[in-house]
Amino acid sequence: MTIELESKPMPLLLRALTIMTVLGFATTLYLGLFAAGTDIQQGDVQRIFYIHMPSFFGAFTAFGLTVLGGVLALARESDKWDKIALAGVEVGLAFALINLLTGSIWARPIWNTWWTWDPRLTSAAVMCLTYAAYLMLRAGIEDANRRRAFMSVYGIFAFVTVLITLFIIRIVPDTIHPVIVGASPQNAQGSFEATSGVVLALLPSMALWLTVMPITLIWHRYRLEERREGLDRLKLKLLSE
Amino acid sequence: MKTSYLETVLAIAGKDLRVELRSRELISVMAIFALLSILVFSFALELDRAAREETVGGVLWVTLIFASLLGLNRSLAQEYDLGNLDALLLAPAPRSAIFVGKFAGNALFTGLVGLLLLPLMTALYGMNLLDGRLILTALVGVFGFCAVGTLLATMTAQTRAREALLPIAMLPLALPFLLTAVRATKGILTGAAEWQVWFQLLAGITVIYFVLCLLLYGYVVEE
Numbered sequence: 001m002t003i004e005l006e007s008k009p010m011p012l013l014l015r016a017l018t019i020m021t022v023l024g025f026a027t028t029l030y031l032g033l034f035a036a037g038t039d040i041q042q043g044d045v046q047r048i049f050y051i052h053m054p055s056f057f058g059a060f061t062a063f064g065l066t067v068l069g070g071v072l073a074l075a076r077e078s079d080k081w082d083k084i085a086l087a088g089v090e091v092g093l094a095f096a097l098i099n100l101l102t103g104s105i106w107a108r109p110i111w112n113t114w115w116t117w118d119p120r121l122t123s124a125a126v127m128c129l130t131y132a133a134y135l136m137l138r139a140g141i142e143d144a145n146r147r148r149a150f151m152s153v154y155g156i157f158a159f160v161t162v163l164i165t166l167f168i169i170r171i172v173p174d175t176i177h178p179v180i181v182g183a184s185p186q187n188a189q190g191s192f193e194a195t196s197g198v199v200l201a202l203l204p205s206m207a208l209w210l211t212v213m214p215i216t217l218i219w220h221r222y223r224l225e226e227r228r229e230g231l232d233r234l235k236l237k238l239l240s241e
Numbered sequence: 242m243k244t245s246y247l248e249t250v251l252a253i254a255g256k257d258l259r260v261e262l263r264s265r266e267l268i269s270v271m272a273i274f275a276l277l278s279i280l281v282f283s284f285a286l287e288l289d290r291a292a293r294e295e296t297v298g299g300v301l302w303v304t305l306i307f308a309s310l311l312g313l314n315r316s317l318a319q320e321y322d323l324g325n326l327d328a329l330l331l332a333p334a335p336r337s338a339i340f341v342g343k344f345a346g347n348a349l350f351t352g353l354v355g356l357l358l359l360p361l362m363t364a365l366y367g368m369n370l371l372d373g374r375l376i377l378t379a380l381v382g383v384f385g386f387c388a389v390g391t392l393l394a395t396m397t398a399q400t401r402a403r404e405a406l407l408p409i410a411m412l413p414l415a416l417p418f419l420l421t422a423v424r425a426t427k428g429i430l431t432g433a434a435e436w437q438v439w440f441q442l443l444a445g446i447t448v449i450y451f452v453l454c455l456l457l458y459g460y461v462v463e464e
Contacts, residue, residue: 074457074460119420123416126413126416127413129413130413130414133409133410133413136406136409137396137397137400137406137409137410140397140400140401140402140406141399141400142401146399149460149461149463150396150399150460150461152460153392153396153457153460153461154393154396154410156453156457157389157392157414157450157453157457158413158414160414160417160449160450161413161414161416161417164417171442
């Protein structure tokens with residue numbers, strides 16, 4: 001008996017997106033690491049910013065897709081959108097961890113510490129924990145319909161932590177985290193000006209991390225989830241024979 | 242005869258209250274836990290006068306949230322274990338009314354623990370916590386996180402590792418309440434005017450969460 005796992009060919013659009021992501025990442029790395037000028041005060045470590053801020057917005061897109069997936073999964077009882085929501089959480093969590101890690105590496109020379117319990121840093125960490133809790137909760141629910149409903153609800157709620165992280169700088173004035181777009185808080189440490197050189201390297205990177213990159217990764221993750229389910233069905237079939 | 246929305250809510254909350262009045266299980270467990278918690282905090286943090294002013298808000302709110310977790314777990318688990326939730330779902334009642342009913346019971350018990358903690362901490366920590374503004378803040382905060390808690394406990398009560406999962410699911414989502422409520426409490430205790438900003442934020446978050454819970458509750462009890 002031969003067993004075959006059904007597999008759909010990769011859509012042309014996904015191929016194009018994948019190539020765009022790889023080329024785009026290489027280009028923005030070049031722009032950030034070589035083309036942009038060195039910061040006069042912070043030196044080369046400032047270049048990490050070209051990844052740090054875009055990665056947060058990548059997480060924003062991914063978690064936003066989780067909300068969209070959750071709403072549609074609830075409204076249409078659709079498993080497809082539930083899988084997209086799950087993919088959004090995993091990709092977003094990876095991006096959010098990149099964001100924390102790069103921030104930490106930057107903070108070591110600039111703030112003289114890896115970590116500080118600043119409101120924004122705390123809320124970013126809480127955001128990561130919320131989505132980690134999403135994955136744990138998801139693993140604890142066996143019934144597929146129940147899982148879809150619960151996780152959609154949780155995914156919608158979890159987005160509150162993303163919004164808090166985004167806006168906390170404007171609400172809580174005693175943060176030391178700098179704001180690059182608009183005026184920095186009074187106590188911000190390590191601000192730098194968004195000169196034309198910075199903007200030139202930042203904009204392409206933002207565009208890539210905000211749109212193409214999360215969508216491509218989520219799509220791949222979605223296909224992986226579909227194949228995993230195919231495998232489960234196959235196992236079930238084998239067992240029943 | 243059609244039961245009105247309010248009657249449904251009151252019936253469900255009344256049922257929880259009657260069960261509690263007969264067994265006194267939840268409120269005694271929550272109260273003893275809360276008492277232990279503030280004692281443990283005062284030993285663990287070795288609070289002197291100056292440190293107390295800084296931390297008393299945090300101790301109050303962490304204790305309240307953990308105490309509410311105890312109550313929430315029990316409150317929803319008993320609905321599932323005895324099959325009462327199925328009966329509630331069969332009744333021609335709006336899902337949101339079931340939510341408000343369960344929420345009202347939980348908020349009442351947690352609120353009572355909060356009202357018990359305030360004079361107790363006033364006596365034990367030597368600071369005046371019996372302030373009208375602080376009581377208001379406590380009630381709004383309890384209102385808010387009990388709403389999220391009721392929704393999440395309904396979800397986790399249906400999973401395998403229910404007691405373990407509720408804190409993991411709830412603590413990150415309760416953080417906005419903790420953050421604003423602690424700041425408001427600190428502002429009130431130190432006489433800073435900025436407590437109003439924090440209180441308004443807390444009230445705003447509470448409204449948003451409560452509406453979200455009302456809208457989404459139907460999805461987590463559906464079979």
